[in-house]
Amino acid sequence: MKRVRLLVLNAALGVLDYKLGDREAIPVGSVVIAPLGPRTVTGIVWDEGRLPGTEVPAEKLRAIREVVDVPPIAKPLRRLIEWTAHYYCANLASVARMVLSSGGALGGPTTTTEYRLTGNEVSGRLTAQRKQALERLSGEQGTMRELAAIAEVSEGVLRGMAGAGLIEPVSVAIDRPYPPADPDFHQPELSQDQRRVADRLVDAVKAREYAPFLLDGVTGSGKTETYFEPVAQAIRAGRQVLVLLPEIALTENFLVRFEQRFGTPPVLWHSSLKSTERRRAWRAIAKGADDGGAQVIVGARSALFLPYADLGLIVVDEAHEVSFKQDDGVRYNARDVSVMRARFEEIPVVLASATPALESLHMASTGIYEKLDLPSRFGGAQLPDIQLVDLTVEKPGNGQWLAKPLIDGLTERLERGEQSLLFLNRRGYAPLTLCRNCGHRFQCPHCSAWLVEHRLSARLACHHCGYETKVPSECDECGEPDCLVACGPGVERIADEVAALFPEARVAVATSDTLGNPEKAAEFIAQAEAKAIDVIVGTQLVTKGFHFPELTLVGVVDADLGLEGGDLRAAERTYQQVAQVAGRAGRGAKPGEVLIQTRHPDAPVIAALANGDRDAFYEAETDARRDAGAPPFGRWAAIILSSEDEKEAREAAVRLGDTRPHRDDLYILGPAPAPLALLRGRYRYRFLVNAKRSADLQDMLNHWVSGVQFPPGIRIGIDIDPYSFV
Ligand SMILES: [Zn+2]
Ligand SMILES: [Zn+2]
Incomplete structure (x- = not known):
C-alpha cells in the first residue's frame, strides 16, 4: 500500500504519515489537507526518506482528504526549507509556514466586490461631497475604502451614492492577471x-x-x-x-x-x-x-x-x-x-x-x-564634502543639541532656498522622562526599558513592546504635578530646536511614526520634491532611497549614539548609517556638505568617515573581527531562555549552563540576565556562544538544548548569527 509522509504546518505535530486512499499517486511537494482526529491539517508531501518520523503500521493510516489546487512546492524550495530550518535551528513546520504564508491563497473566495460610478443622470441637487466624489472617481474602480481615499469623502457618503444609483458594485476575479512588463519600454542611458x-x-x-x-x-x-x-x-x-x-x-x-x-x-x-x-x-x-x-x-x-x-x-x-x-x-x-x-x-x-x-x-x-x-x-555629481564638528569644543547651548557650525550651515541653506537633513536615529521627543521632585524614572511595566516621550501624539511609549500611556500630568511616584523633565533628544525635540532657531522654516519629522505606510511616505516625498520642506529631521528611515536634488546639507546630530551598547557590529552599523545618510547630500547639480557632530573625533570609525576612507575603516574593522573570532572569521549564536517567572527563568538557565559542552572549537558565555532582562513581561537569561568556523555549531546547540527538560513556562530561542544583542 502506498503511503506518504507529510510535513504538517503545525510545529507541535511535525511529520505525519498518511495513505493515498483511492489516488494512484500524489506528486512530491503537493499541498494537501489530511484528517487528524476530528479536525484537518494542512501539509506538504515530502520526499521519501528525508524526514525522520515514527513508522506507523499501515492499518492505522488514514487517507489524504484533498490535494489543494496549487502547483506542488518545487524541489529547490523544499531543499531551502530544510536548509533554513537546520541552519537557524528552527522548526521545519515554522519555515514551511512562511512558504504558505497566505492562508487565503489555498482556498477562500475567488471573487471580490469593487465599486465604480454608474454614469447615471443625477436628479436634483448634489451635496458638495457627492459632487467631489463624482469628479474624482471618474474612471476609478476599487473597494469602498480605496474610493473613499481617492475622493477624500467618507465611505458613508459613497454608500449613500450607491443607494441613489450613482455607484454600482462590480464582481472582480481575485486571481485576475497582472499586466505584462515590457523589458524594452524605455531604454535608459547608462554610463x-x-x-x-x-x-x-x-x-x-x-x-x-x-x-x-x-x-x-x-x-x-x-x-x-x-x-x-x-x-x-x-x-x-x-x-x-x-x-x-x-x-x-x-x-x-x-x-x-x-x-x-x-x-x-x-x-x-x-x-x-x-x-x-x-x-x-x-x-x-x-x-x-x-x-x-x-x-x-x-x-x-x-x-x-x-x-x-x-x-x-x-x-x-x-x-x-x-x-x-x-x-x-x-x-x-x-x-x-x-x-x-x-x-x-x-x-x-x-x-x-x-x-x-x-x-x-x-x-x-x-x-x-x-x-x-x-x-x-x-551624471557627474560629486560626492559630498564631509567635516567633523567636535562637540567637546563646539558646545551646543544648554538643553540644545545643534552646535554653531551646524546652525550656520542651516542658516546658509535657508537663505539659498536649499534643503537640509538632520539625522538622529532616535524616534520621539526624549528617550527618558524623570521626575524633578523625586527622581522617579518612567519605565515600561512589561520591559526593563525607559518609556520614550512622543510629544506629537502626547504619549509615553515603549519601543520594545509597543506599550503606550498618556503623558501623565503628575508623577506616578510622589504625586507632584508638573514635575516631569525630558532627558536627551529624539527627532521631535531636534525639530523643536530648529523651529525655535528658524521660526519661518518648514520642518518635517521623518520616522516610522510619521511615514509608517506607503501613502504617507509618498506624500512626504512629494512635498520634499516640491520644495515644500526646508529641513527634514529623520531617523535611519531617511538614510536610504531618497533622492532630493535640492538637498545640499546633511547634519548628523550625534554620530556617537550608535557606538554605545554591546553590539559587535556597532562600528560597522555607525559607518553604514552615516555614510548612507551622507549620501543623500548633493545628488543633483549642487555640491553637498555633511557635518558630523561627535565627542570622539579620533574614534577610528568617525575618522574614517571624515576622511572618506572606506578601505581604512573596513581594514581596521576586519582586523578587529579577526582578533575577536567574530564573523566572518568565527561565528556567534545566542540562546535566550525566558519565563514570566524570574526564578523559573534563572533556574532553567543555570540548569542549561550545568550541561554546557566543553570543546576546543567554541566557548560559551553565560548564563547572565539579558541586557533587556524583562521583555513583554518575560524575564530573560542569555548565553552567547562563540565558535570557530569549523565547529558544527547547529548540531552542538540542538544536542545541548534538547538534552535538558524544561518546565512548560520556559521558552527557548536560538539565534544564529545574531544582529540583536539585547
Ligand atoms: Zn516624583
Ligand atoms: Zn515594553
Whole structure:
C-alpha cells in the first residue's frame, strides 16, 4: 500500500504519515489537507526518506482528504526549507509556514466586490461631497475604502451614492492577471561603468547557473538602473525576478523608476497587503511569468520564501540593511538565505549596496562572490564634502543639541532656498522622562526599558513592546504635578530646536511614526520634491532611497549614539548609517556638505568617515573581527531562555549552563540576565556562544538544548548569527 509522509504546518505535530486512499499517486511537494482526529491539517508531501518520523503500521493510516489546487512546492524550495530550518535551528513546520504564508491563497473566495460610478443622470441637487466624489472617481474602480481615499469623502457618503444609483458594485476575479512588463519600454542611458556591470549581469542571467555577485556602488551611482538590465533580460527569457528591499514603506521612489523603465508596476509582497491581494500575488507567483503571472516581485524579506515557478534572478537591494534579519519566529537573515535560494535554484543573485556588510566584502575578497564596482556618481555629481564638528569644543547651548557650525550651515541653506537633513536615529521627543521632585524614572511595566516621550501624539511609549500611556500630568511616584523633565533628544525635540532657531522654516519629522505606510511616505516625498520642506529631521528611515536634488546639507546630530551598547557590529552599523545618510547630500547639480557632530573625533570609525576612507575603516574593522573570532572569521549564536517567572527563568538557565559542552572549537558565555532582562513581561537569561568556523555549531546547540527538560513556562530561542544583542 502506498503511503506518504507529510510535513504538517503545525510545529507541535511535525511529520505525519498518511495513505493515498483511492489516488494512484500524489506528486512530491503537493499541498494537501489530511484528517487528524476530528479536525484537518494542512501539509506538504515530502520526499521519501528525508524526514525522520515514527513508522506507523499501515492499518492505522488514514487517507489524504484533498490535494489543494496549487502547483506542488518545487524541489529547490523544499531543499531551502530544510536548509533554513537546520541552519537557524528552527522548526521545519515554522519555515514551511512562511512558504504558505497566505492562508487565503489555498482556498477562500475567488471573487471580490469593487465599486465604480454608474454614469447615471443625477436628479436634483448634489451635496458638495457627492459632487467631489463624482469628479474624482471618474474612471476609478476599487473597494469602498480605496474610493473613499481617492475622493477624500467618507465611505458613508459613497454608500449613500450607491443607494441613489450613482455607484454600482462590480464582481472582480481575485486571481485576475497582472499586466505584462515590457523589458524594452524605455531604454535608459547608462554610463560606461554601469554598462560594463549591466552586461556582466545580463550574461549571468543568460547562463542560468548559480552565480553570487556583490554590486558595490557609491551612493548615487545608479545601482538600480544598472540591475534593471539583468531584470529586463530575465523578463525577455520569460523567467521571474525577485527584488528584496529593506523598507517596503519606502518603495515609492523605486516603484516610479520601475514603471518608467518597464511601463507597469511590479508585483508587491509585504505584510500590509490585503488578504485578497496576497492570494492574487501568491497564486501569480506560483503560476510563473507567462499569461498574466508574476514576472517581477518586489518584496520585504518574507517574499524570499514564496513558491516561484521559474525564478531567474534575485536582487537584494541595500543588502547591508539590518532589517533583512528577522528577530522573532524563524530568526533568518534574508541576505544569506537569498544566496542559498539562488544556489538551490541555480541562478544568479546580486547583493547591492553602497556600504556592504563586512561579511559580504569578505566573501568577495576570498573569491566566493564576484565583485562589481560602480565607483562614481551618475551624471557627474560629486560626492559630498564631509567635516567633523567636535562637540567637546563646539558646545551646543544648554538643553540644545545643534552646535554653531551646524546652525550656520542651516542658516546658509535657508537663505539659498536649499534643503537640509538632520539625522538622529532616535524616534520621539526624549528617550527618558524623570521626575524633578523625586527622581522617579518612567519605565515600561512589561520591559526593563525607559518609556520614550512622543510629544506629537502626547504619549509615553515603549519601543520594545509597543506599550503606550498618556503623558501623565503628575508623577506616578510622589504625586507632584508638573514635575516631569525630558532627558536627551529624539527627532521631535531636534525639530523643536530648529523651529525655535528658524521660526519661518518648514520642518518635517521623518520616522516610522510619521511615514509608517506607503501613502504617507509618498506624500512626504512629494512635498520634499516640491520644495515644500526646508529641513527634514529623520531617523535611519531617511538614510536610504531618497533622492532630493535640492538637498545640499546633511547634519548628523550625534554620530556617537550608535557606538554605545554591546553590539559587535556597532562600528560597522555607525559607518553604514552615516555614510548612507551622507549620501543623500548633493545628488543633483549642487555640491553637498555633511557635518558630523561627535565627542570622539579620533574614534577610528568617525575618522574614517571624515576622511572618506572606506578601505581604512573596513581594514581596521576586519582586523578587529579577526582578533575577536567574530564573523566572518568565527561565528556567534545566542540562546535566550525566558519565563514570566524570574526564578523559573534563572533556574532553567543555570540548569542549561550545568550541561554546557566543553570543546576546543567554541566557548560559551553565560548564563547572565539579558541586557533587556524583562521583555513583554518575560524575564530573560542569555548565553552567547562563540565558535570557530569549523565547529558544527547547529548540531552542538540542538544536542545541548534538547538534552535538558524544561518546565512548560520556559521558552527557548536560538539565534544564529545574531544582529540583536539585547
Ligand atoms: Zn516624583
Ligand atoms: Zn515594553
